[in-house]
Amino acid sequence: MRQFKSIERCDIELSPITILVGRNGVGKSNILDALRFVADALRNTLEYAIRERGGIDQVRRKSLGGRPTNPMIALELSLQGGQTARYSFKIAAVQGREFRVDLESCDILNVNGDVTHGFKVSNGQITNWKSTSPQPAAVPDRLLLVAASGIPEFRPVFDLLTRLAFHNLNPEVMKFPQRPEPGMLLAHDGHNLASVIKQLESSDPAKLERVQDYLQAIGVPVKRITHKQAGALETIEVGQEMSVPGGKRNSIFDAIALSDGTIRALGILVSLVSAGPSLIGIEEPETALHPAAAGVLMEALTEGAERTQLIITCHSPDLLDHESVSPEMIRPVLLENGRTVVGKLDPAKADLMKKHLATAGDLLRLDQLAPDPKDIQRQEDVRGTLWEGIA
Template identity: 45%
Template sequence: MTSSIFLTRVVLRNYRSIGSCDVRLGALTYLVGANGSGKSNFLDAMHLVRDALTGSLDIALNERGGLSEVRQRSSGHPKNFGIRLEFRLRDGQTGHYAFNVGALADRGYEVQNEECSVGGKGHGPHFEIERGRIKASSEAFFPAITSDRLALVSLSGLKAFRPVFDALTGMGFYNLNPKVMRDPQKPQDGRLLKPVGENIASVIGHLERTSPDSLALIQEYLQIVVPMIEGVERKQIGPLETLEFRQNMAGAKHPWRFTAQNMSDGTLRALGVLTALFQGNPDHAPTLIGIEEPETALHPAASRALRDALNRASQRTQIIVTSHSPDLMDDPDLDADTVRAVVSEGSETRIAPLDTSSKDAMKQHLFSAGELLRLNQLAPDPESLLAQQRQVSLFGEIEP
């Protein structure tokens, strides 16, 4: 079976609370740490890449409060931020995409360096750009570029770089909002669920037409989490649309029907998480799904079903989950290698695999990850943290 892993490694520099990190990712990765440790900032860096490519870098930065809110400050002085994503495309080709952004004197900003390589420089498509000027490229034709935008947007029209663009824009990131999901929605593109679930009715309608097996799987898991729910479907209300749930009621011959406005936050959030995980179909699934605290508003008893859904979804789509829930992590069979500990040291986020004692305790079934989390013993590996202090370059070919 083809691996679901898209991003193999994420290197960040001066992004929000993250001074420097070098994180390897698997098919399923749990980012576990206390509130405020910086888990969301790690996901947001990848989300910014997607937003900057689907819209513009200017909009992506402004939605986050501007460049000053995105780049890390040290002793009051903001720094330039940089992102490097190493990837594996679905055809098996590997490569990386990286850029860094700095401020200009007039409160503007510029992409100082941008680089993309597929198959290694000299072996496949590649480009290197410095402040809007081409330094190197495998392509004879190169569209016009400017230093205030990511060049990959323009280069997406070239066959050589289209797979990279499609893969990066095929990522989805979610912090689902039941209130938004509850309100009637305007019909929208339903191929990819939006970040807070604002187009979930359109996504369910799209699955009804194009992937009924995926919708059946969503409904199967939803019934485990909320046993009284028999199913869900898109419902048209004039020019708007909403969700309609079928719910078993004691003494009723047929299920009663309720719109999303009558459903609890837990039910809507569960549906949102499951829809994010199983949207699309196995051949056209998102390349990566990042979900903020999927256990929120769910009864602890639903954790087992949620873990199973995460494992199943990770067989076709790479999954990254943030959590500080012992209940979600309370599984003796949870693989220690899927967990990354996130801690805040001096207001700076550090991310690393678990230390040896935590891994050994889990592998020997002495403690589950949830039990270690309750005991505050789910710790990052000190050697990995030390190694990350030797900052790797964002650009060029770097050591594995």
């Protein structure tokens, strides 16, 4: 990604679980937002994705010299059957307020690395079209991939990128009854939790039981989670075991009675077990959880990563203390001269972890999670094929 918010130039290789760590305001959420921007622009429109973020001036990097910056995002994707894809676009601001797609490029490669299908759009004109299907019409302020998603070869790229889920869960929103919403993906703020639970209840109740198991391990005595209709709206109901004098009693709680930590953990677990997303980005999953629950949360994340790639931001040493957290997962983020810098973990620190002399949590407590200077340098030098299409 380039010239997106505080990011001038970042090139991140994602692991099955990638953990972004760094001080406040260094650009961790901006990295997640760059990915979310792609999903928003393809699911809705580019205009929507930009407007949602306060306009093109908020999306493009504000440079000190006042030189105009044009945001670029390029992604390398693994598709099913050994295929890979490269998808990238660059947005240009027009007269400060408006925007247009300057360049857009999509290549689909077979197992041998040969491009089998692809397109390139430059300034609203298709300049390269590699497909036997007819070309859709290019429009200057829209991404062609949306129109091209009707063509079977391009569909897997569109499907993958529109199934990126991002969560910055808001307990207040999750507790209140909501209008039913179709779709399996839990929304950014979690407002459609009841709809997703309803779908899980009917399609895969065993997964909902797994959520209950994890909640119990976290320390919430949940016996049952059910979807509940409330007139035209819907919410959830949770059965909990309560200790009372002389024994235990089961009580039913409405969502509104649940604790903030419980409903946030419920949201994260539901998203992790649902089959929908191709990648899940979670902002500070540890928020509102007791430190003693961090280990269980990390176990749930590890299990979730068997199905779906995860990228999380994290400020919790307790979460990073878990034995499953390896140096390859950690991506320290810094802000240098107002620019976000992210890289693999410094090898000396990775070595301490490998030799069990320190956990990632210990290093975070000591503010010792630094990026590898060589990896930062690599990003300066990178001229790889991924950027060929648009740079």
